[in-house]
Amino acid sequence: MNDNAATPKQEHEPGTHPNWPAPILTSGPIAWMRDNLFSSPFNVILTLLALWVLWIIIPPIINWVFIEAIWSATDRKDCWAQMSEPEAGACWAFIQSRLSLFIYGFYPEAERWRVNLCFVMLILFLLPILWDKCPGRKYLLWYCIAFPFIAGWLLIGGFGLTPVPTNEFGGIMLTFIIGVTGIFFSLPIGVALALGRISNMPALSTICVIFIEFIRGVPLIALLFVASTMLNYFLPPGTTFDLLMRVLIMVTLFSAAYIAEVVRGGLQAMPRGQYEAADALGLTYWQSARLIILPQALKISIPGIVNTFIGLYKDTTLVIIIGMLDPLGIGRAALADAEWAGLAREVYLFIAVFFFLCCFGMSRYSLYLEKKLHTGH
């Protein structure tokens, strides 16, 4: 703005002018505030209104969650007795007393090391998938393929381990089981469905279209009811089929149909030339899909795929409606306990934060991945 050459007094020899900081009104915190908070009268009002809302909401929440909160107590009355006035703060003692229930459900106490081992293995499973510079990634990926099966064996038992019936599974562990299984199996099935849908074999593509549209037209609850009430009718007489297994199949098929649509979007967004180039190179169908088409199509569809995964992960809560006890189910059951009744806010906040951390993490990771794989301009 202020051109120094125009000032009448030459205070500095040419070339010796010191590097002065930019004027306070064009950069720095004050300028930033002028631009972003107080640029017009309307904006000033908005800012004041927003500050007022924050002032109303934030301090009571912080007060309730941290300052007045009680972390150890024997029951609700004891908890409230320790506060300045009853219900002034959160009673986290409740969550703490039920923490093992929230994590393991009703898994037998003596066998919980198996669940803990699975949690450790889960971290080892996620490591090479999420971190592409992980040492020994090539071998660990083989482990990743084996992981769901090893974990299944560890959790259910059999072959040398004490069998644990699946109706004792619950809590965060159940959420992880359904979430990881659904994500792991729905991606390949979804990709296959997408390829089937755009294939030029009419019979095959019709089957895929009917399957995808059918699943997408029906709420997951209805499918879970189907799994819990009528799926056994379709099986040979005398066979019984574990409820958790049926739920896993339904959840996987459900999210596979959504993945299929996302991947189809990616496949259709690819320029025709890519398909033609692959054909011109003399690649077979599977070679061109594996080497040319899918790597690009999947890259475009990453945001959609991760969104579907997040949706699946949140939908695992629906199993409480057919009587399984995920964290939400455990929380509701715990609230029925007379000693702790009335602490719904604590329970719901705890579960909400758990899901938020998982889902927000996933969406942030997908953003990072998108940026990393972005090769355009």
Place this chain on the structure above:
Amino acid sequence: MNSTPATTAPPVDTSGNVITRLWRHEESRSVIIQIVTMVVLFALLALAARNVAINLEAIGKEFSFDFLWSTAAYDITFSPFIEYTSRDTHMRAMWVGIGNTLLVAVCGIILASILGFLMGVMRLSKNWLVSRIVYCVIEFTRNVPVLLHILLIHGVIVTTLPPPKQAIPLGEHFFISNRGFFVPAPVFEEGFWLVVMAFIAAIVAIVFFKRWAKKVQDATGKIYPVFWISLGLLVGFTGLMFLLTGMPLSWDFPVLKGFNYKGGMALRPEFLALWLALSYYTASFIAEIVRGGIISVSHGQTEAARALGLRQNRVLQLVVVPQALRVIIPPLASQYLNLTKNSSLAIAIGYMDVVATIGGISLMQTGKEMETMSIVIVIYLIFSLTISAIMNWFNRRMKLVAR
């Protein structure tokens, strides 16, 4: 070019038996794959059907929809459209359920769109603080399961609000309590149908006026204030008829009688919880869609419109909004579908929708799993197909017409 014989047929592979040779040929291979798939599929379906028949016979059930005409014998507390008592049939209970699903879906779609558009615009606000607050709200809402939102709102209404006796009054005729929100109910008196007719007539008139105005504009360039004239027609004509017929509308106010309110309209906690939770949950997704749609319209478009001398509202109306809508509508349609499907979570808090009536209590009482579940599935398929058909039609109308 001439050096290579162009007309040589591809070498006919004569090695191997017939099947290997057919397999090597692309078209016949595709036919083989399809035939095999169909055979396997139908074999599986036939096997499943056979299993169903055997299993049903083994426990002495038969596949029939006769139960729909037997007495339902359960109460439905919330049935705003259809008269229903526990002596009615399962069929009628199903219609009540469908009505309730549609009610919460339509109300939810309206509220979610309003909230979503508001939040989407606020997210784009130049005010850093406002945009950040909305961002936090959106991220927190959309990353928490919708079932949790529903249970939370229901819990808040039922446990923290006062009972009807100490209900919180909002003004004179609105009351908030843990049995629901009590609001005045409209009572339509004789002659109200004339007002409705006037309203419809006004809409028809507006459609014709719009066409005529467009014709005039195309021919002469003269622009009428279509929006204001339309609004005037709608309000003026309907209002005039309302006054002429002697105001055939009165309000039935809720009054406290004993332990509950009588009269008026009660928005029950189940309905409220489901409606509000579905709306703000879906709104957080719509907000992101709206934001994406608006920033997808490049700045050059706005500048070009300005350079043509259009006023600000004309820029929005003619340039920005039509282009943004094109990006917004397809994902918006799928959000509407999601909301409708998520309304099936009603069963968790006891709101009697399709799943809770026919797929819930009717199923328990009659033991007809196959029949009730297939009814539920067919109903939802009809909902989904209808919504996507409407949205596809709308999308086609808005689509870019390449000239």
